[in-house]
Amino acid sequence: MTNEQYQEKIQLLKKWAHAYYVEDNPVATDDEYDRLYHEVLDYEIENPSNVAEDSPTKRVGGVVRGEFSKAKHIKRMWSMEDVFNTDEVQEWLDRTVKNVGECVYFCEPKFDGASMNLLYENGKLVRAITRGDGVIGEEVTDNVRTIRSVPLTIDYKGQIEIRGEVVIRKDDFEIINKERLEKGEQVFANPRNAAAGSLRQLDSSVTAKRRLVFYPWGLGENSLTQTKLSQKMDFVYTLGFLEPPHVQECHNIEEIEAFYQDLIALRHEIPMMMDGMVIKVDEVSKQEDLGYTVKVPKWMCAYKFPAVEKVTKVNDITLQVGRTGVITPVAEVEPVEVDGAIISRATLHNFDEIERKGLMIGDSIILIRSGDVIPKITKVLDDRRDGSERAIARPTACPTCQSELLDEGTLIKCQNLDCPDRVVNSIIHFAKKGCMNIDGLGSKIVEILVKEHKIEDILGLYHLKFEDLEGMEGFKEKRIQNLLDAIAHTKGAPLYRLLSAMGIEHIGEVASKSLALEFGLGVVDATFEEVVALDGIGEEMANSLLEFMRVNHDFVLKLFDVIQPQVEEKVEAEENPFKNKTVVLTGSMSVSRGVVKEMLEKLGAKVSGSVSKKTDYVVYGDDAGSKLTKAESLGVKTLREEEMRKML
Template sequence: MNFQEYSEKIEILKAWAKAYYVDDAPIASDEEYDRLYHEILAFEKENPLFADESSPTKRVGGMVLEGFNKASHKARMWSMEDVFDEHDLDAWIERVKKVKENFTFYCEPKFDGASMNLIYDKGVLQQAITRGDGSIGEDVTQNVKTIGSIPLQIAYEGLIEIRGEVVIKKADFECLNEERLHTNEPLFANPRNAAAGSLRQLDTSVTAKRKLMFYPWGIGENQLVQTRLSEKMRFVYDLGFLQPPRIVVTQNVEDVHMLYHELIETRDAIEMMMDGMVVKVDEIALQEELGYTVKYPKWMVAFKFPAIEKVTKLRAITLQVGRTGVVTPVAEVEAVNIEGVVVERATLHNFDEIERKDIRIGDSVIIIRSGDVIPKIIKVLVERRDGTEVIPKRPLVCPVCGGELLDEGALIKCQNLSCDARVVGAMIHFASKKALNIDGLGDKIIEQLYAQKVVLHVKDLYTLSLEQLLALEGFKVKKAQNLLDAIAQSKGVALEKFINALGIEHIGEVAAKKIARTFGLEWLEATHEQIIGLEGFGEEMAKSLVEFIHVNAVETKELMGIIAPVASKLEITESVFTGKTVVLTGSMSKSRDEMKAMLESLGAKVSGSVSKKTDFVIFGEEAGSKLDKALELGVKTLSEAEVNEMLI
């Protein structure tokens, strides 16, 4: 076989693989496929320098990885807002209509798997990254290359992030668990866990054996010119990706509801596990105009399927103490299986809620779990009581430290700052994904480190030694060194993440970012007057931050000295926009985030809505109702080109 023949046979094998994995319509027998596959493999072994990196033989796996490195997404991977009934969906639709009355819906099934971001450049799959915290995930490229429905090369040269769900068919999931049963391995609880676990195999040949599939549902960073999501997704499917069994693009709300009920009725017949339907705005310009909350895009929701209800018995009520000292009651129930998840605990919110619902220990109760929502008790079956049920009493002392509790009605709090639960809870939050994101430092390990008195304060993490870790149960050299490396890598974190990691009451991600951008590394010197003057800060937030600084300034400065967070204080360049309120609308050459960042650096306050107080509305192509309102109110409007000329 010469190189030309090899190249031709590669293309034939690719076509056969696509027909099998993507089209689900094989055009060659297994025998023919295997024979051609081994011909190509033999040529590649004899001529390794000429081996095509996109050859189907590269999907077999066999590489043993040492671990998974962190990797950054080009554009953030957002979570979705969940809605659970038609009333909530209609409320979301009305919010969109306030911006633009007539728009198009893009609807598709929501598969329950592991979210993945594929980065292609110059037509080649460069990197595959798990969702992680939305900004940073794990690089699982080698494992993803073993998935037959993911092209190693595409007919598009530009940089593009293709987002989607890695899933496993329900039938293949059952077969996988059967195999694990015979080999005495622990069973996967559900298909989603199986998909996620398969992606994190250090031996890529194990991933290759699992029949994983990839369904795209969106695009991140891209240079595509299409003006509608449906057009962009059609382009993606034409590149050789799997298409979901049902997609509806419509302006009719009734069509959206009809698809939802259709998917519920056919969910058992669809091969992949679904937990709802995704509803998006189709017009890209309107998506950008709607923008984002702290957590979600305002232009999409996940319409979740109805929660499955099960009857179980309330065995006991235990108490949890959080990092802020709040004592939360937890229902311990007889184990019940809800969609492959064994539920033994449920939230009770607080003791006021227990009293309102008249929940008693020993009651038969109806429990629900919908998607990722924490299981909860929705009804007590009073008619099944036999008189042995016990009315729970409000606690008087902390279940962890024995200290006296402060009962504020809905909230019951432990006031002891040295309470073990508060200290451990604070460290768990500190290491969490939304804070310092210390890989490998999970709840159980923190509890173990604290119980063994190896780590009694966050700062002790940074003096941990290999010898200390190896003395603990469950730690070998590799695991211990990986943890030490992860802790070391958390140094130099962005200041806003450091502030968020401190767990200051009422100060979340957004507030932490505002503090970091405004005060920089001098944030501990900020006064009450300066803090209350921050946009979006109320008296409660300001008081909480001032009190924290007053009590913890010395310890926090010491911790900052160890971790050396990097300030991202916004430097303002004086311009015509300084001190002005600006609204953006329409599609521009730069992304909405880039435009906003540029304007903020010029001293502008970027708002999401137009009013008489708006100074400028900057518009791009397909500008929507915001431009109309600006013209109606007589607000100064500027095109992107005019803005660029003003800044020369």
């Protein structure tokens, strides 16, 4: 076979694969495809230097990684604002029209999978990155190359980020779970988990067997000149990508609602899991005019499908011990499928809720699940009781360490600081984002470290050595070093973050900032009178802090000694209209609200999240909502952002 013949056969294989995987219209038999595929493979084995970049043989996987590296999106991948009913859609439309006038809306199904960003340069797929936090995700290019509906090359030479959803068809999901059951492996809870789990396989040949599908829904970095998003997406489809099974141009709430109801009716016919419909302003110039909030684009929203309810039975109650020792009851229910997910547990929050609902073991109940919301029990069907039901007793001993529990009414607590569950959960809280942000220290790793007696508390993290982790299952050299580096990187963190990370009940980030600024490292010896005198800290918070410091006094001092937290100097703000005032921010401003909040705090203001009679000012921007309405009803002074800046 000549190289020219080899190239021709590759193009024919690509044509057949596209017809099969993308157009769902096979133009060759499996036997024909397999014979041609092996002809190409034989040539490549004999001529490894001539292997084409876009050869179909590149899709079988075989790359094995030790771990995934982080990669940055060129343009941020945003999440979406959720709306749940016609009134909320109308509010979203009203805000949109108020800002940019009448719009045409591009509507399509919202598939329930794993969001993916594909970067193409000079016509080649160079990187595939999971959504992550929207700025940085995990680089999974080797795995995505195995997805047949992702072109390895496209007929476009510019740099372009194509965003979409990696999904598994429902029938393929059933096949995968059947295979896992036969192998004695744990089944996936739903197609979305299966898609995400398949993308995170360290061996890409495993991903190749998982029948993943990629549906594009948007763009990041691009220089396409079309004036509408729908036109840009039409161009993307011509590059060899899958089109969604249904799309609709809508002009008003009536057309949007009609298409939404059509999609709900088609919910069980469409082979992929859907959890709603996406509504987007189609004109790119109006998208740019609308812009973004801190979290979401103002030009798109997800109109979620109604919650799904099912009747099932409560088989038992299990108890979970949190980091603060609070015991949370969880209902173990007869497994039931709710919108594609097998549900076997439901949260109950506390024992007061059990008593309020009148729940008994053996009761038939109505279970509700909507989108990503944790399943919960909405109603006890007590008319279905047959006398075999059993009352649920309030526990008196910790299920983990058997210590006597403190029953405070609403809350029941284990007070044993050495309780293994408390230790694990306190370390997980300590390491999470917003606290000490120790990258790579997930819940599973914490459980292993505690179980293997490598650490016994938070302080133990800072005494870990390379040799402590060497040889443990899943801990390779690079992973160990990355974890130790991440722990070391937390030294010198701001004091307020350390206080927040300690998991003191009722003491969150805002209270931690006040305490750190007022007392510095002396917070361990602060008195009740000193703490309760701080604005925003009540008696319950003060008692919680003092009790924590009394029990953990020496431990906290050791943490301070090891971490050497950065203590912010308390600088008295100069006189200004906002000094010692309570301010609430609402609406979209010229900069993010976080920037405005920081500016006001430096001026000596206390920025609160809720409006009350004690609020001095509500500063608002565009699309201000209920906080502005409440301020007006309470007679609180309101200021537009421009007025606030003039006052300064």
